[in-house]
Every structure is written in structure tokens, then in C-alpha cells.
Amino acid sequence: MTTETLEPAGASKGTITVVHLYPREMSIYGDRGNTHALAGRIRRHGYTAEVVLHDPGSTFRSDGHLFMGGGGQDSGQARVEADLEAVGPALKAMAADGVPMLVICGMYQLFGNSFHTVTGQVLPGLGILDVTTKGNDKRMIGPVCLETEYGKVVGYENHSGSTVLGSGQEAFGSVLSGHGNNGEDRTEGARTNHVIGSYLHGPLLPANPMVSDALIAVAAERATGRPFEPEDLDDPLADEARTRQVRRLLSRERV
Template sequence: MELKIYHMYPDLLNLYGDLGNVTCLTQRCQWRGIKVEVVGFSMNQEVPLEDGDLFFIGGGSDRGQNIVYSHLLKYTNVMSDLIENGAPVLAICGGYQLLGEKYIDAEGNDVPGLGIFDYHTRSEGGRLIGNIIIKNNLGLTPETLVGFENHGGRTYHDHQSLGRVVVGYGNNGQDQEEGMVYNNCIGTYLHGPLLPKNPHLADHLILKALERKYNLKELAPLDDSREYLAHEKTLHLYSP
């Protein structure tokens, strides 16, 4: 088996070590004997998105996000079709915001998003910063996901959330919900990077990609005892 992982705009969207998410996906595939090709998709490297099996979109500066929007706009329909057809997508922070309708800046100006999903993000003054723990809505074990958030925008939507906030702020610091899930697309504010801290979420994305491509229903288990011990230690440190 083999998977093609598309790293979207690695030169423009790579804050807070988010490159580690792609490294984690690659390594956990290779440990299972799954061949991986990582494809960097950017302005100077356009390849057919339809060939991808799993997609990662990281966070970036406002300038980087504006550049990405201008370039990715022509691929909106392709990305939307991939999501509707079950392609796994992980979009973090700026990538998460980019999939929505718009970002409303501090002056009240609308900064357009791709509009794949009907949510918006608003700058409301101050940043939501710190370690975060959520209880996931995906049915994963362990039920907790941990990470780091640092975002000025507040996102509001009616989609299923990735999880319920235990410690931290989440989407907007008000409704105690974090992230968004639609089919196999996940949007979240969890940096850190997210997947090395939560290998069970990495495996969820890998399995969904393999299920879509090969109809595989179960992954070969890995010995994650050290990783889960670190996860539990992290939970202890984050908890109030």
C-alpha cells in the first residue's frame, strides 16, 4: 500500500512546528510498511490535487494566508469535491479559517475565505493563547487531544466540533467547542505540532485515507506506550 500526502503551501503556512504533523504521518505509515510520498503543493509547484490521498494545511501569517487564498481560489471546487468524497484533510489555525467564508478583521473589513464551509472568523481584540485539552468527538481512545493555541480570531459555526474544551479557549472562548469536523476534514486551532502529541489522531487520518483508497478497515497496531505515557504526563502538566 502507498499514500500520497499533500503538504499544502509548506513555504507559506508553517507556524509553531506544524511541519511535524507531516513528519508524524509519514513515520507512522513507514513503521507499518506503507509507502509514503510527500508532495509539496505551492505557487511554484502545482500538481493535480486529485492525485492526493491525505491533505495537510498549516497556519501562517496574515500575509501568507492572503497569498494562499489568491492562489488556491482557483482550486476551490476541486478541494470541495475531495472533501465531499471523503479525502482526509487536516487544516490548522489559518488553514482552518481559510476553509470558511471570511475573516472579519479588527477594522470590520471582510477578508474572503474559500467558502467551502459556511462559517466565519472574527477578530474581537486580544489573543487566545495557551495550552489546550479537549475531549474529542471522533470516538478515539484516549478521548483527550492536547495542543497549543495562539489565535486572534474567533470562529463560529454550527458544524460538529472536533471536541469539547476541558482546558483552554477553543474556537471562540465562549461556547467551549474546539475545531470542526465534516466527513474526514478536520479544522482546528491546535498547534504544537498536533499529531506527534496525539498519535491516535494521526492514525485516524491515516486509516481514513487507506479506507478510501483500499477499503482497509483497521490499522496494524504500533507500540505507543512511550507516546501515551508522554501524553498522560502532558495532561497532568496542563490540568489546573
């Protein structure tokens, strides 16, 4: 377990602990960038960011305020399976209690009910999100634009797993351009309480700071016992990048 602390420029409003699950095994498409983006944004909002990297077999920080997980190959999922089973009950309890979490691609699949690989292996999931994933020979690759409760969200998908939502499971967003969960039902990701699962890399958060702020708001209140005290942050580069991608993708859909 590795820990890093980032202090704000002025007096700290409190410490928010961000736990990144399996950064070596499950972060192959830049998803660790989500943790960097979160830590930087926590600091810009005037809070101290404590970043904990959780590896298989290391001590689990059940006092974390915000949890992250990234994508990985089937082999990476298999390498974290035993540790995830060990910490799974704690993660399920925290998710039910409202702890914010963002899990991408492979970790999104493992937060579901099960993942059925193309070789026939069944990897049991935590059941935090009511989704089931099956591997197939078709890869779903390319830029994505979603409509979400946070506004339009952009990212990049690269997955062969086809995910189906259970009855009543809310999606993270509806697909305006791209494949999404399975390329058929126009859903992307899943959301339960403050847990978000998604296939969007990019990484997701640098281009979509409003999603970061939604997660940080919940984490800050849990960490300090007070409502989130945000700073008025300006994000012109992120806003321009997102706006341009939205315009480009929606224009392509209209052709």
C-alpha cells in the same frame, strides 16, 4: 512542487500520497511536523508515504489521498489566497467525497466561510467547514485539552481569530482546558466528513497518534481499495506526554 517518498521496512502495502498545502507560507508554529509525523506513521504501518509540498502556482495533486495545512499570519493567508481560490473547487469536491484533511489555525480559518481581519479586510474561505472567523486584539494562547471522539487530545493554541460554528456544524472537540474557537462556547475546531479543522499546534499529531491513525485509515482505503491494515504500534513517549499534559491541565482547572 517538491515530492519525497518514504518506503516501509518491508514489502509495501500500497502508496499513500500526503499533500501539504503551502508549507512555506502557512506553517509558522511547527505545523509541518504534522506532515512528518503522518509520513513516519504511514511508513510504520507498512505503507509507502509519498509527501507532496504544494506551493502557490505549482501543479495541484488532485489525486492526493490526505491533505494537510498549517497556521500562518494574515499576510501568509493573503499570499495563498489566489492559489487557494484556483484549487478550491477541487478541494471542495474531494472533501465532499470523503478525502481526509487536517487544517490548522490559518488554514482552518480559510477552510471556513470567511475570515475578517482586524484591519477590515475580508478573506473569502472555501466553505468546506461552516465556520466564520473575525480577528480581534485579544490573543488566545496556551495549552489546551479537548474531549473528542478519538479520546482526550492535547495541543497548544496561539490565535487572535475568534471562530464561530454555523448551526449544525460539529466541533472537533469540547474544551476541557483552554480557550478553543472563541473562549466562550467551549468548542474547539470543526469536523465535517473526514475534514478536521483545529487551532491546536504542538504540532498536534505527534502527541495524538490516534488522530493520525483515523486520518490514515481513510486515506489507506482510498489509496488501495482495501480496508486499512494497521500494524500494532507502540507509542509510549506520545502516550506519556499526552497523559501528563491532560493530568496537569485538568488539575489546574479543578483549582
